[in-house]
Amino acid sequence: MSNEIKVPTFPESVQEGTIATWHKQPGEAFSRDEVIVDIETDKVVQEVPAPADGVLQEIVKGEGETVVSNEVIAIFSAGSAGEAPAAASSESSTPAAKSSSAEIVAAPAAKKMASEKGIDLAAVSGTGKGGLITKEDVASYIKNGAAPAAPAAPAPATPVAPSTKSSAAPAQTPAAAPMRGERIEKRVPMTRLRARIAERLLEASQSTAMLTTFNEVNMAPIMELRAKYKEQFEKSHNGTRLGFMGFFVKAAVEALRRLPAVNTSLDGNDIVYHGYQDIGVAVSTEKGLVVPVLRNAENMSLADVESGIRDFGMRARDGKISIDEMMGGTFTITNGGVFGSLMSTPILNPPQAAILGMHKIQERPMAVNGEVKVLPMMYLALSYDHRLIDGKEAVQFLVAIKNMIEDPARILLEL
Structure with a gap:
């Protein structure tokens, strides 16, 4: 039986909030009162607990999306947390079945990151339950030097990642001397x-x-x-x-x-x-x-x-x-x-x-x-x-x- 997870009722002074972090992904089990998601308002980060034991079926509102009081943000199937592995396995079948299927199972945050970076999710291996592709899987894929397209043949002498700068130095020619310090910038959206x-x-x-x-x-x-x-x-x-x-x-x-x-x-x-x-x-x-x-x-x-x-x-x-x-x-x-x-x-x-x-x-x-x-x-x-x-x-x-x-x-x- 499917049930809804809703946004708690905000006080009159708070009009809306933003989904900050999902602590569970589709296919994962949880217990009653376990924190499922954090919703950030302009005053505080509010934790939303599970209304009952169950397994998360669908995330309706992904991380970064705006929500209002009593809005449905997820669907779950009620039941004992101990039944979760069976539910997950029956829903996701096997990794082989996933790869042969045209449907790609990915978390909303993973889809968003892949879209922003131009990554083909078919080339990303999922480490979540039932082969679910998580945001961390996409980040790892990018970190390992993957191109924003389907995987190609290994390139012979390309530096892999910023963290391997010292090991890549011998491949540089004398004319291209290494920089003494990296000028790193990081751009992040302002929290609510x-x-x-x-x-x-x-x-x-x-x-x-x-x-x-x-x-x-x-x-x-x-x-x-x-x-x-x-x-x-x-x-x-x-x-x-x-x-x-x-x-x-x-x-x-x-x-x-x-x-x-x-x-x-x-x-x-x-x-x-x-x-x-x-x-x-x-x-x-x-x-x-x-x-x-x-x-x-x-x-x-x-x-x-x-x-x-x-x-x-x-x-x-x-x-x-x-x-x-x-x-x-x-x-x-x-x-x-x-x-x-x-x-x-x-x-x-x-x-x-x-x-x-x-x-x-x-x-x-x-x-x-x-x-x-x-x-x-x-x-x-x-x-x-x-x-x-x-x-x-x-x-x-x-x-x-x-x-x-x-x-x-x-x-x-x-x-």
Whole structure:
């Protein structure tokens, strides 16, 4: 019995997605809840699990194709995963039968690559189940120096591939000296997620009156507090580690309470004042920057904040952050210091009115009560939309953060 695999229902803010990777090919078996395909949206890469045990029969939408909510992307036959080998063998017969047949069985990605490179799929040997030609088979065929046509007689003295450059050198004449370095270029299409990031950053710089104010903070008090209570904190909160980000989130929550203009967004000609603090925490991944949101951070303890941030970081690297977890947010914190940034100008995350940038902790000589001391200092940057926030409020907000970090008791006492 044939069944359909459909695109999950996207949130209202996501109109469409792109098929990123098929983890199964026609003829291959899978188990219920096993990931079949990855769909990339402009916010996150979403994994689509198998609705039941079965064998993949047909891929309707290949890699790189655009899809919408609830669209059919594949057909499968339901049944126990253990029945897969029989189903595959009965469907594909034998390699000899395949070669004698005019029909060539190839994955959509393999067909696309062969079409782009001018490769005759009849000349490519399939290594997939039942002789299926995969994208890797076509790439291997090209890498081995095959011409974009039916296979011809071996050419005697032609260099095979770039990787065999050193072995091909003796065949060159003295007049054709080898190049000292290869000028390699690689062109790849921008992913949907990267394209969306670029679009939002451009939108922020063009549609807001963005301005940045800076300050610096002495991190010694927080570092001493962390060193003193780190082990006890971890034991008391089920392995949750005490980091720096938790202090900044708590300080930001208190500062947003004092200066509500910073906790706003623009909706048409209306200024929306948020009576809650949903703090977005920027997380870097291989596919780009994502900003999961700590909901109602004003009700979270320091341990809750640290645990939430750690969970976001781990799941973001594995591509497990859901779209809903990145929706909304009233204020964002980004930490370029983990990569060594000493100072930067963070770009707004529309429609939010402000974003706080943390940076590298750097020891510097500072004047303290007429004496020069070497202190662990951090530059802070607050970028804000000047249409919503005056310079006075922005500076006061940053000073409030500075005071609470340099005297952590203020966070607890709300001073």
